[in-house]
């Protein structure tokens with residue numbers, strides 16, 4: 001029997017805890033607490049605790065978080081910033097909009113930025129590495145920190161997809177200047193609209209990001225520098241603070257689904273799956289996405305669609321360095337280029353039942369048979 005398994009179930013986001021959300025809407029509404037209120041401060045405190053960082057700041061969205069953090073780190077005109085081409089355009093755009101030059105790097109087998117590629121791209125103008133903690137996995141930060149120390153670079157993590165992911169027991173955002181988070185609805189910790197954050201152990205970064213997000217205004221209401229408005233809405237913060245209380249359980253469910261995919265699809269020679277949970281003790285992955293590489297990718301995608309299963313090719317199928325309209329050359333990153341002829345994301349979210357996951361696997365197995 002045909003089933004409908006959408007890639008992401010947006011109404012489920014609300015329906016899953018409808019009564020709690022309505023209670024929170026009412027509570028915030030009756031208090032008239034919309035901007036920079038207690039719910040935001042509570043969420044920031046709890047977010048820092050969860051991330052294992054000293055500080056957390058709520059921001060308007062994950063893109064703002066990147067360019068504000070870059071500015072706070074002093075990255076600007078003429079600086080070069082190396083980032084993974086396998087990322088959202090927002091990473092590169094943030095570098096562009098602080099006046100710096102985005103330099104795309106290749107990725108490797110686990111789809112994370114390739115430290116060897118980073119090394120080759122370093123010039124005297126390089127100031128920072130901006131790795132993306134893509135698909136809910138944290139990069140091998142030992143390698144990147146080693147390069148950063150050797151060439152006196154800073155590291156800022158695009159952890160839009162990585163909240164809760166760890167490398168050798170340390171969470172995203174803890175490694176150097178901090179990590180930027182997105183709470184876009186389809187992200188692991190999704191809000192009901194645009195929302196973002198920044199987590200860091202760096203006091204100076206924290207203080208600057210706090211100032212940038214509220215017009216350069218300090219706690220006494222004094223304007224101490226130029227700033228903008230990139231505040232996280234208090235209502236979104238209240239929602240997110242509630243969702244954070246069961247976020248660890250949701251991550252565990254994602255890891256369970258990843259293991260199911262591994263068990264049912266791991267033997268297919270036509271597929272390359274993401275690293276399985278517990279396959280390497282250095283990594284704790286939170287599976288924002290489940291991105292496979294597939295033989296006859298486009299035909300598989302069509303077959304799944306015909307059988308009611310939604311899939312997505314990340315970044316509309318375009319790694320950043322292939323976007324020639326923005327001045328990139330489109331070539332020179334072999335792994336990424338090859339990978340983008342094969343990569344496909346299959347459903348990975350907490351609305352999925354075990355039956356849904358079984359069904360998806362069945363359709364994939366059928367296709368290759």
Ligand SMILES: *Cc1c(COP(=O)(O)O)cnc(C)c1O
Nearest residue numbers: 061062063088090160161182184
């Ligand atoms: C989602 C995402 C962003 C942007 O976050 P928004 O909240 O949508 O602005 C940036 N980088 C990566 C890797 C993302 O996945």
